[in-house]
Amino acid sequence: MQSAPLSPQAARSHQSPLPVILDCDPGHDDAIALIMALANPQLEVLAVTTSAGNQTPDKTLRNALRILTLLGRTEVPVAAGAPKPLIRELIIADNVHGETGLDGPDLPEPGFEPVPLKAWELMAQQIRASEQPVTLVPTGPLTNIATFLLAYPELKSKVERIVLMGGAAGVGNWTPAAEFNIFVDPQAADIVFRSGIAITMCGLDVTHEAQIMEADVARMRAIDNPVAQCVADLLEFFVIYHKDPKWGFDGAPLHDPCTIAWLLQPEMFRGIDCHVAIETRSELTLGMTVVDRFGLTGKPANAHVLLGVDRQRFVDLLADSLRVW
Template structure:
């Protein structure tokens, strides 16, 4: 089973991604960052999800509350004031781990070099801090997969995707660190739409439906043609089956100085090798078959 460390900012789609990971991946740790909502809330949500998804003693370690050099950017208009929309989970009983997420990332990857995939589905502040503190994490990670960026468009503004916009300097550090970033950007995640058929498949999954259905519905109107996209789940699905995605090597630079383009992932496909594998097409049918199948397995375990 693939071992993963998930850096996140739950977040509705983070919650759906964690549920997917809980079904078929070995989660060795969860680290939290301020992003969709404040760090106190992303950490509380991660702790509640750890218990709801029956992840046992998987460490949850909080990290950076805000960007390295910027004012805070949040998205409660998308995820609700708590970060989980209308989802109501029992409050966690067990506390977060001591220490900082960046140090946890370093120590965990150092203990198992080449064995653990790092999946980052929030702003990249914790990952950048880990790189700055210990550059060898680039060698120790089996793979780095992110949900973030785009080669065509933004969502928080016309140029930039939210996770990159929230900390462009951190993203620049991560892309320039010397590893290959597997980038699941808006170009593919915006095709992972929850349709009314998908929502029907999410119903009847026992108590897991109490998470999946209100989370999906909070995002927006769901129709036969498709409603909201569950962005972060694409990064986890890629860890499960990379053949779901067509990706192309590219050079990605993060704009940090533009007045109107800060946070833009400037993507150059005119290279044979680059610092990234950029996802360009998602096999949507196979994606949803994998996701719903995994949720069904998890639902049977949870009861």
């Protein structure tokens, strides 16, 4: 069992492609993260699993299948996960992502079927078969990851790292204290952060710096292929919610693609190793990621917490990824 996170440099020391499993709840930014991952040969996407979160489980599964159909990557196995959090009732973010979960672009219908396995069963199958340790990349609630860890403790040593989008060292975006993904299933997040597996946490502190501006959307629109046009459509819809003055954004934060960008170019990010605990009981702060930046608890670091990013490099990486298609 790993007791401390690897350095960012160590996470990308592989000579061969890094095997990853993407666990997502598409969602505009999940879809863009999936597109980025499959565009870059440094990553080998072993499977895609889906969770409920941004929309209901039937819609997030369908959206993953639609994106992979658009990309012509129907060989990637896809499995649906838990229909609701471990304990709580499901909360969705349809006010952000629309009725379908991917409102905006005209996406194809799914061109293939999911495999007849649950998300955690597919994870276990792929991790067992992999010659290298596998990196898990959850960009939604952590229900599927927690279920996998509980069901297959013998495979924990074959998970190299969990690179997740969730949490914050500062304020939340769904409640004053909690970020959406962690708030949806705080009990699952607690299991993940207690697992002993190396974690990279892409929380709101970094994702709010990874904003896409109107000029960036125009840059994506100018890339002449169907995938880039889809991403431009996704971004134009996604910007609408984030124009609310209460957020103070100049553009729209691309939360989930930060996970893929860190795997590809960790040097564009800055962060710290520290202990992160999950609040699972408080009425006021349920789902809060309690980030011990100053070592006040004396507990060992269990996560590499990202706090900032070179925004221009991030946008450049997205544009380069879209030119592949």
